[in-house]
Amino acid sequence: MLNLAFPASLAKLVSRLPVAPPSRVFSTLANRLLWPALKTLDWQPLVGRRYAIRVKDLGLSLRFTVTQRGFAPDSGAPDLTISATSRDFLLLLSRREDPDSLFFSRRLVSEGDTELGLTVKNLLDALDPGLVMRRLPAPLARAAQRLMGT
Amino acid sequence: MPLDLICPAGSLVSLKAAIDHGADAVYMGFRDNTNARAFPGLNFDEAQAAEGLRYAHDRGRRVLLALNTYPQSDTWSRWTGAVDRAAKLGMDAVILADAGLMRYAVKNHPQLRLHLSVQGSATSYEAVNFYREHFGIQRAVLPRVLSLPQVENVVKHTDVEIELFGFGGLCVMVEGRCLLSSYCTGESPNSAGVCSPPKAVQWTDTPTGLESRLNGVLLDRYGKDEKAGYPTLCKGRFEVGGETYYAIEEPTSLNTLDLLPEMLKIGIAAIKIEGRQRSPAYVTQVTKVWRAAIDAVKKDADAFKPAPAWQAELNKLSEGQSHTLGAYHRPWK
Numbered sequence: 001m002l003n004l005a006f007p008a009s010l011a012k013l014v015s016r017l018p019v020a021p022p023s024r025v026f027s028t029l030a031n032r033l034l035w036p037a038l039k040t041l042d043w044q045p046l047v048g049r050r051y052a053i054r055v056k057d058l059g060l061s062l063r064f065t066v067t068q069r070g071f072a073p074d075s076g077a078p079d080l081t082i083s084a085t086s087r088d089f090l091l092l093l094s095r096r097e098d099p100d101s102l103f104f105s106r107r108l109v110s111e112g113d114t115e116l117g118l119t120v121k122n123l124l125d126a127l128d129p130g131l132v133m134r135r136l137p138a139p140l141a142r143a144a145q146r147l148m149g150t
Numbered sequence: 151m152p153l154d155l156i157c158p159a160g161s162l163v164s165l166k167a168a169i170d171h172g173a174d175a176v177y178m179g180f181r182d183n184t185n186a187r188a189f190p191g192l193n194f195d196e197a198q199a200a201e202g203l204r205y206a207h208d209r210g211r212r213v214l215l216a217l218n219t220y221p222q223s224d225t226w227s228r229w230t231g232a233v234d235r236a237a238k239l240g241m242d243a244v245i246l247a248d249a250g251l252m253r254y255a256v257k258n259h260p261q262l263r264l265h266l267s268v269q270g271s272a273t274s275y276e277a278v279n280f281y282r283e284h285f286g287i288q289r290a291v292l293p294r295v296l297s298l299p300q301v302e303n304v305v306k307h308t309d310v311e312i313e314l315f316g317f318g319g320l321c322v323m324v325e326g327r328c329l330l331s332s333y334c335t336g337e338s339p340n341s342a343g344v345c346s347p348p349k350a351v352q353w354t355d356t357p358t359g360l361e362s363r364l365n366g367v368l369l370d371r372y373g374k375d376e377k378a379g380y381p382t383l384c385k386g387r388f389e390v391g392g393e394t395y396y397a398i399e400e401p402t403s404l405n406t407l408d409l410l411p412e413m414l415k416i417g418i419a420a421i422k423i424e425g426r427q428r429s430p431a432y433v434t435q436v437t438k439v440w441r442a443a444i445d446a447v448k449k450d451a452d453a454f455k456p457a458p459a460w461q462a463e464l465n466k467l468s469e470g471q472s473h474t475l476g477a478y479h480r481p482w483k
Contacts, residue, residue, distance in 0.1 A: 045190065096434040101467050104377050109355055115348035117188055122191030125429045126161040 023073040026062045031070040037135035041127070043068070045119050052078035057085045080112040080120065094147040095129065153444050154200065154311065154420040156214070157437050160192045160231040162427075164214075165202045165391040171434055176204065177245065178425065184232045185216040186269060187426040199239055210443070212242035218267035219343045220248050220326075229252050237262050242243040247326055247340075248392070256297030266290040268315070269326035269340065271301075276309035282310050288416075289313055291422060294323045297480045298409065302416045313418035316406045317436060318424020319469050320476060321345070322384045322399050326377035328382045334364045345382045353381070362386075362451030369407075377401075379469050403468035404476045407439075408454040434468055439463050 029102055046066045053062040065074040084092070088107050091097040102108035110117040129148070131142045157173035159165035166174045179185025181193045194202060206213045215236045221229035229251055235242045237259040244262060246252050247269035252476045255262055259440050268291040281287045289311040292301060295429075322328060331345045332338045339345040350365040359371040362381040369386035372378045379401030388397045405422070406413070413421070421439050421444070423436050439460045447454045465473065 031222065095429070095431045095434075098429045098435070099433065100428055101311060101468075104361065104469050106375070106378060109353075110169060110362070111353055114351040114353060116378070118192075118348045119190040121429070122160070122189060124190070126163060128163055 020073065020075065021061045022060055023075070027064050027071040027073045030064075031110055033140055036071040037132045038127075039070070041123055043123075045118070046123070049079045049113070049116055050074050050076050051120075052081040052091075054081060054083035055086050055089060056083055056085070078112060080110070080116045082120075083109040083111075090147060096148070099125075116125070117124065152417060152419060153435070153448065154408070155440050155444055156420050156422045157440075158318075158423055158426040159194075159202065159433065159435060160187065160189075160426040160428065161382075161430070162194070162198050162205075163201055163430045164428075166205055167430045167434045169206055169209055169211050173211065173310070173443050175214055175242065175420075175427070176206060177214040177216050177422075179216045180232055180235070182228065182232075183219055183237045183341070183343035184221075184229050185426075186218050186339065186343050188219075189348065189427055192427060197315050197331075199235075199241075203239060203241070206244065210477045213244055214243045214265065216245045216267065217251065218245050218247045218269040220340045221251060222271075222365075226481075230258075233262070240427065244317065244461070249281075252287070256285050263288050265313070266310075267326075268293055271324070271326040273304075275304045276311075278304060278308050278310050278432070281409070282308065289419060291315070292323045294320065295477050298412055298416065298478045299420075300480070305417050313420040313422055314409060314413065314418050314478075315318040315404060315476075316421035316423060316440065317406060317464065319380065320399075320402055320404045321382065321475070323477070328384075331364065332385055334367050343369075345354055345384075346380070351381045377469075391398040397469055401469050403464075405461075405468070406475060406478060407443055407460060407463055407464070407479055409475060410443060411451040411454050414451050421458070428467075435463055435467060 003005045043066055047068060048065065050065050051095055057088055063078060084107060088102055092102065099108060134143060136144065154174040156175050157168035157170065157176060159168055159176040159178045165176050165178065178199065179187055179193045181195055182188065202466040203213050213316055215418045217232050232311055233244060233251065233255050242263060244255060245265045245267045252264060253457045255264060264287045266272055266281050266286055266287045271293055271425040272281065272290055273296060278290045287310060291313045292304065293311065294315050301314065322346060326340055329338050335347055335350045346364050352363040354361045359373050360378060361371045362369045364381060364383060369381055369383060377416065387394055390397045423440060427431055443456060
């Protein structure tokens with residue numbers, strides 16, 4: 001079993017940060033590291049909507065919108081809020097867990113526009129992991145591969 | 151071959167996962183309401199379907215296309231267009247429910263193999279044989295309302311291959327005839343391709359629990375540690391006669407691993423896994439377990455016993471609190 005737990009002291013520190021800087025850091029990092037691998041997807045249905053990712057154990061809330069050129073921080077009321085622990089987000093990202101299973105067992109909560117939530121889920125499910133790996137920066141791809149156990 | 155494993159594919163990634171982990175065939179839908187999992191972002195466009203077919207055929211597996219909703223007169227051409235595309239792409243079979251569409255397929259694409267969908271609601275060998283005589287169907291997927299002796303009776307009296315559901319979400323099982331959700335949404339699952347259109351579904355986390363609503367109608371409120379289910383009307387809890395409970399059906403998942411030896415003995419052609427709306431992670435996990443189970447039962451049916459690890463893996467993936475053998479197992483009979 002992978003140890004995916006976050007140190008409690010670090011979580012406490014992160015939860016004290018205001019929302020804006022982590023959202024900005026998230027968008028900047030995601031654009032630099034992930035967008036090249038993700039930009040070929042059909043983002044059209046998601047553009048201009050507002051999203052919040054709540055990492056419960058870290059007390060972290062990432063707010064952003066999606067544009068044609070990538071992610072941008074956005075502090076407006078989210079259309080879709082997805083909440084889970086950092087461990088469960090990692091399990092989802094590495095495809096070790098199925099989102100519906102986590103949803104049934106109440107570990108994943110999706111609030112707001114259900115149709116938008118399903119669109120996001122299906123867009124991410126349709127991502128070919130091999131293709132993404134090849135387009136990720138090498139250290140990130142190595143970390144992802146370790147996480148996926150491949 | 152008896153007991154072919156038929157796995158769900160909502161995307162190319164899921165299709166490849168199913169094939170890689172031992173599915174004999176996968177079933178998919180096009181990106182519209184011509185199939186009963188018409189969710190946004192799910193399913194295959196023509197190019198993806200072609201790639202999926204190539205992937206499966208290169209490995210000696212088959213691809214079936216679900217065209218299992220009922221066309222309406224003003225959108226008839228969408229369904230016939232889908233049949234044409236299926237034939238052009240070289241689908242190994244189309245899974246149809248509507249008799250008019252079967253007639254269209256037989257007339258225009260006589261080489262196309264036809265399966266009768268569970269949505270066709272054929273529960274007797276007379277009904278199955280009717281579709282055989284008129285449209286030459288090769289296989290029928292039986293509704294989940296029959297006990298195994300009733301299934302056996304159908305198998306004995308028809309040449310049509312019989313496919314059964316083996317695992318996955320259950321509903322009230324009046325397949326092809328259920329209009330329940332249209333009371334809330336105005337849309338019937340049999341023509342719109344989905345029981346609860348996502349645009350009508352709302353989830354809210356409240357201090358008293360997680361609430362699901364369909365077009366404003368409260369379906370359920372899940373307490374802190376209760377497992378949640380899909381937001382369909384049939385699985386809601388309602389106040390009836392002063393009591394609040396699952397008045398129609400409790401959310402459970404079908405799991406028939408225990409019945410595999412009997413299914414083999416009866417001569418069931420294929421076992422279908424539900425869940426085209428689920429992720430590649432689900433497809434991978436369920437396919438692995440069912441491949442192992444079917445291989446084991448074929449090797450030695452008498453010694454077959456489902457491994458506890460298989461059951462644990464499947465339990466983790468299920469909707470609701472429990473697993474059931476469904477109508478197949480009726481001990482009082």
